[in-house]
Amino acid sequence: MGIKEYCFKKSLWVFHIAASPCNNCDIEILDCLTPRYDIERFGMLLTGSIKHADVLLVTGMVNKKAKKRVKELYDQVPKPCVVVAVGTCPSSGILFKESYNFAGPLDKVIPVDVYIPGCPPKPEAIIAGIVKFLNKK
Amino acid sequence: MIKTIIHFLVFPGFLFLSVAGGFVSWFDRKITARVHFRKGPPLLQPFYDFIKLLAKETLIPKNSSPGLFLLAPVISFTATILAGILIILPAFGIESGFQGDLIVIIYLLMIPAISLIFGALASGNPLSSLGASREIKLLISYELPFLLTLLALVIRTDMSIKIQEIISEQKLFGPFIGSFSGALGFIVMMMCVQAKLALVPFDLAEAETEIVAGAYTEYSGTPLALFKITRYMLFFIMPSFVVILFLGGFDFKGWNIILSIGKVLLIALLITLVRNTNPRVKIKAAMKFFLVWMNLFAILSVILAVLKY
Numbered sequence: 001m002g003i004k005e006y007c008f009k010k011s012l013w014v015f016h017i018a019a020s021p022c023n024n025c026d027i028e029i030l031d032c033l034t035p036r037y038d039i040e041r042f043g044m045l046l047t048g049s050i051k052h053a054d055v056l057l058v059t060g061m062v063n064k065k066a067k068k069r070v071k072e073l074y075d076q077v078p079k080p081c082v083v084v085a086v087g088t089c090p091s092s093g094i095l096f097k098e099s100y101n102f103a104g105p106l107d108k109v110i111p112v113d114v115y116i117p118g119c120p121p122k123p124e125a126i127i128a129g130i131v132k133f134l135n136k137k
Numbered sequence: 138m139i140k141t142i143i144h145f146l147v148f149p150g151f152l153f154l155s156v157a158g159g160f161v162s163w164f165d166r167k168i169t170a171r172v173h174f175r176k177g178p179p180l181l182q183p184f185y186d187f188i189k190l191l192a193k194e195t196l197i198p199k200n201s202s203p204g205l206f207l208l209a210p211v212i213s214f215t216a217t218i219l220a221g222i223l224i225i226l227p228a229f230g231i232e233s234g235f236q237g238d239l240i241v242i243i244y245l246l247m248i249p250a251i252s253l254i255f256g257a258l259a260s261g262n263p264l265s266s267l268g269a270s271r272e273i274k275l276l277i278s279y280e281l282p283f284l285l286t287l288l289a290l291v292i293r294t295d296m297s298i299k300i301q302e303i304i305s306e307q308k309l310f311g312p313f314i315g316s317f318s319g320a321l322g323f324i325v326m327m328m329c330v331q332a333k334l335a336l337v338p339f340d341l342a343e344a345e346t347e348i349v350a351g352a353y354t355e356y357s358g359t360p361l362a363l364f365k366i367t368r369y370m371l372f373f374i375m376p377s378f379v380v381i382l383f384l385g386g387f388d389f390k391g392w393n394i395i396l397s398i399g400k401v402l403l404i405a406l407l408i409t410l411v412r413n414t415n416p417r418v419k420i421k422a423a424m425k426f427f428l429v430w431m432n433l434f435a436i437l438s439v440i441l442a443v444l445k446y
């Protein structure tokens with residue numbers, strides 16, 4: 001493992017895309033920033049600008065309107081980047097999959113690196129998912 | 138010639154400034170985390186951030202003017218190193234050898250803000266230009282009290298505009314902060330430093346929660362890394378500047394080394410605590426704060442300095 005990858009893993013800046021979630025997953029993501037879970041221990045920060053992002057956290061079933069935006073945002077991220085699908089929604093669509101404006105699970109829109117199932121997943125599960133992915137590569 | 142290059146690149150130039158600055162900005166993040174009852178990042182975090190940004194792709198926005206957009210971080214980086222050298226050399230007792238380096242430092246310290254404004258305006262992003270406009274207004278308001286406090290110090294040192302003489306004056310008669318004019322000036326200076334470092338309550342130019350990342354919005358990869366390292370270096374340079382001007386400078390004999398490092402960390406701690414206990418102000422309130430109150434304090438400090446208090 002080169003120094004580049006090592007530093008990349010140690011300093012992940014997270015950009016949060018809400019692709020029409022029910023808002024529950026987003027709250028769990030915010031929980032990760034609280035003193036109890038504190039993901040800054042691993043050097044992770046929440047950024048506001050897509051140009052600074054290393055990780056795209058996507059929540060929610062991707063609907064027809066969000067699809068275009070998610071694609072656009074993916075094109076704007078400076079590579080290398082990691083895409084994480086938080087919740088069961090972006091992985092399969094669960095109870096929304098029969099819905100009239102469901103535009104396919106996330107991996108039909110952009111390539112996904114990590115799936116974190118759960119409705120919503122616990123903050124521990126989100127952290128564990130990302131850490132597992134980082135240890136794998 | 139060789140000596141100049143070493144001064145620029147190794148000590149007290151790029152290498153020393155960035156390592157020290159990285160440490161101080163880690164200190165700032167750690168204290169912030171402790172204030173929030175969090176654990177905070179590891180010691181090498183600033184280093185990881187910098188290397189990661191260097192390794193990332195650099196995107197140039199379609200509507201930008203690429204030349205200025207890419208030049209701005211380089212200019213601010215270089216100017217910061219030069220300012221750092223001029224401030225740190227006399228602090229270590231090495232003769233930098235020209236009269237009036239205080240004036241040059243004032244100009245060099247202004248350049249990071251100005252190049253940030255240029256870069257933001259060149260990027261063609263509406264949020265960036267909003268950030269730039271705020272930075273301009275902030276620059277206009279904090280520059281005057283900053284200059285007035287320096288004027289008070291210059292009056293105290295018999296009209297000398299050389300950093301080394303300001304230090305030796307304090308070595309003879311005790312640090313300036315011990316007098317009325319010095320204490321007032323110190324308060325004003327701390328507020329100006331807060332604004333120069335673009336920290337809460339004066340981080341209007343990059344207010345993450347309202348205008349994404351403000352002036353930095355369109356930057357990615359290497360240019361962003363240069364801006365980051367400029368920020369790190371400034372985080373070391375500004376506290377040491379305050380230490381030199383008000384707290385009697387550095388001393389490197391025996392145990393005094395710890396005292397000198399402690400002084401810089403104390404100033405950094407003050408800055409961090411102010412940033413963690415205050416909300417962001419609106420631009421109008423910030424301008425009023427500097428143009429009315431801080432100017433008043435600074436003028437008072439000048440008058441006291443003339444009266445030799």
Ligand code: SF4
Pocket residue numbers: 021022023024025059060061086087088089090118119120121
């Ligand atoms: S996975 Fe569940 S909690 Fe998360 S957005 Fe979907 S429905 Fe809501």
